[in-house]
Amino acid sequence: MNERKIPHIIIDSRERKLMEIMSKKKETISFESQQLDIADIVISKDVACERKEGFDYVTSLMDNRLFEQLLRLKETYPTQILILEGLNDEVFETTGMNISSIYGSLAFISYKLGICIIPTRNMEDTAIVIERIAYREQVKDGVPILSRKAPKGMNDEERRAFILEGLIDTGPSKAKSLIEIFKTPYNVIKAIKNTNIVYTKTGKPKGINGPLEKIAGFGWKYVVKNKKILFGDSSDPQKKIDDME
Amino acid sequence: MNERKIPHIIIDSRERKLMEIMSKKKETISFESQQLDIADIVISKDVACERKEGFDYVTSLMDNRLFEQLLRLKETYPTQILILEGLNDEVFETTGMNISSIYGSLAFISYKLGICIIPTRNMEDTAIVIERIAYREQVKDGVPILSRKAPKGMNDEERRAFILEGLIDTGPSKAKSLIEIFKTPYNVIKAIKNTNIVYTKTGKPKGINGPLEKIAGFGWKYVVKNKKILFGDSSDPQKKIDDME
DNA sequence: CTGTAATCTTTATGA
DNA sequence: TCATAAAGATTACAG
Numbered sequence: 001m002n003e004r005k006i007p008h009i010i011i012d013s014r015e016r017k018l019m020e021i022m023s024k025k026k027e028t029i030s031f032e033s034q035q036l037d038i039a040d041i042v043i044s045k046d047v048a049c050e051r052k053e054g055f056d057y058v059t060s061l062m063d064n065r066l067f068e069q070l071l072r073l074k075e076t077y078p079t080q081i082l083i084l085e086g087l088n089d090e091v092f093e094t095t096g097m098n099i100s101s102i103y104g105s106l107a108f109i110s111y112k113l114g115i116c117i118i119p120t121r122n123m124e125d126t127a128i129v130i131e132r133i134a135y136r137e138q139v140k141d142g143v144p145i146l147s148r149k150a151p152k153g154m155n156d157e158e159r160r161a162f163i164l165e166g167l168i169d170t171g172p173s174k175a176k177s178l179i180e181i182f183k184t185p186y187n188v189i190k191a192i193k194n195t196n197i198v199y200t201k202t203g204k205p206k207g208i209n210g211p212l213e214k215i216a217g218f219g220w221k222y223v224v225k226n227k228k229i230l231f232g233d234s235s236d237p238q239k240k241i242d243d244m245e
Numbered sequence: 246m247n248e249r250k251i252p253h254i255i256i257d258s259r260e261r262k263l264m265e266i267m268s269k270k271k272e273t274i275s276f277e278s279q280q281l282d283i284a285d286i287v288i289s290k291d292v293a294c295e296r297k298e299g300f301d302y303v304t305s306l307m308d309n310r311l312f313e314q315l316l317r318l319k320e321t322y323p324t325q326i327l328i329l330e331g332l333n334d335e336v337f338e339t340t341g342m343n344i345s346s347i348y349g350s351l352a353f354i355s356y357k358l359g360i361c362i363i364p365t366r367n368m369e370d371t372a373i374v375i376e377r378i379a380y381r382e383q384v385k386d387g388v389p390i391l392s393r394k395a396p397k398g399m400n401d402e403e404r405r406a407f408i409l410e411g412l413i414d415t416g417p418s419k420a421k422s423l424i425e426i427f428k429t430p431y432n433v434i435k436a437i438k439n440t441n442i443v444y445t446k447t448g449k450p451k452g453i454n455g456p457l458e459k460i461a462g463f464g465w466k467y468v469v470k471n472k473k474i475l476f477g478d479s480s481d482p483q484k485k486i487d488d489m490e
Numbered sequence: 491c492t493g494t495a496a497t498c499t500t501t502a503t504g505a
Numbered sequence: 506t507c508a509t510a511a512a513g514a515t516t517a518c519a520g
Contacts, residue, residue, distance in 0.1 A: 104492060
């Protein structure tokens with residue numbers, strides 16, 4: 001019972017209320033406040049937590065903020081924990097989001113991204129969870145039994161495709177096929193540069209001619225739109241871009 | 246819409262009620278019933294789930310049955326998922342078990358044992374989770390981990406910056422300044438191509454030389470990393486990329 | 491994340 | 506060969 005050594009953690013300075021609750025646990029845990037960019041709570045150099053209240057979880061899911069945060073967390077700390085606070089009926093019913101979407105995201109985060117999910121009822125419970133993890137991590141000198149499936153970040157090919165997804169009308173599918181054929185983003189851009197529009201006698205765009213010609217899914221609109229973005233307006237004075245918008 | 250292929254799973258024969266619910270999802274998932282020893286639901290040869298209702302979780306935690314089951318699950322399948330069903334106030338209040346113990350066990354299971362935990366409100370929700378995981382595992386298996394979508398109304402300049410945000414270590418701020426200086430993504434990529442690393446006499450990277458030289462925030466690591474992605478490995482054999490990671 | 495609407499390319503068909 | 510229509514695939518958008 002004599003816990004001479006109590007764990008120490010870092011809490012993001014915006015988590016005011018959490019710190020208030022933590023302050024009441026002075027006997028079992030100590031903390032300091034810092035401006036954290038990546039996580040909400042840092043328990044050790046290896047373990048960091050993101051806390052998400054129910055409504056916040058759903059809204060951050062809608063505007064894609066959630067996965068940005070979690071992926072950065074994943075890049076930065078070896079072990080990542082998402083504390084899901086108060087994901088109750090009210091959240092499911094009032095946000096208007098598909099139930100499938102919510103559970104789909106949870107499944108994705110835990111088993112595809114490999115991020116631990118721990119549900120709590122409220123912030124008091126959240127504090128307990130943090131205190132327990134910190135204790136295990138720092139005091140009980142946990143011999144890490146941890147063996148989780150492949151961490152899997154982005155490899156080069158995925159990263160290259162990822163860049164191309166910034167192009168107009170380019171999702172995962174087109175980006176992937178472009179990289180498979182041209183190998184690098186630079187080659188893809190050169191390929192677009194060297195692809196030209198073919199017009200009918202009457203002056204209407206008919207198709208394309210060049211490196212992209214043989215690849216399924218790429219037509220004249222794709223080339224025109226992306227040339228404009230990649231190289232600027234001047235490339236095709238023959239046809240006003242605005243006509244097609 | 247093209248869901249001609251629907252996922253197929255195996256459910257333990259004792260899970261009668263779950264099967265009943267699953268039967269109503271015939272359009273999206275099929276299942277068969279088997280006598281399973283180590284899991285409640287088998288989704289693929291790699292993924293298996295244990296379903297635990299709230300009270301059951303606590304009681305099996307008390308008599309140590311829980312960890313026995315989970316450890317066997319872990320030995321048998323590469324990916325293990327614990328579906329925690331209806332762990333609500335009532336469970337916390339009436340079982341008489343310490344709240345800390347409950348949360349301690351959850352923390353242990355997820356971040357030490359590396360078992361995915363997915364909380365659900367009830368068995369209907371559990372069915373949704375299983376359906377989603379099965380879909381990802383069996384149907385939607387080839388998609389990249391991360392894809393991005395451009396924020397809504399974007400003008401040309403914002404779109405150009407957005408493309409560059411796909412580069413490594415490039416956020417909105419760097420992307421914006423690159424576009425302001427070089428005008429188009431193509432020019433930026435040419436600029437990176439024409440920027441070279443400067444080494445010390447001892448062969449250590451010291452700085453950069455070229456178009457990016459004068460711009461704040463871009464150093465040799467930035468150039469090396471992004472050259473590798475944009476142009477492929479060959480550009481700088483002098484220095485192994487892996488050294489810096 | 492999911493489900494649906496909008497958009498683009500491609501194939502088919504007739505002028 | 507061009508123009509139009511329909512089909513198929515992918516992306517964009519809203520919740």
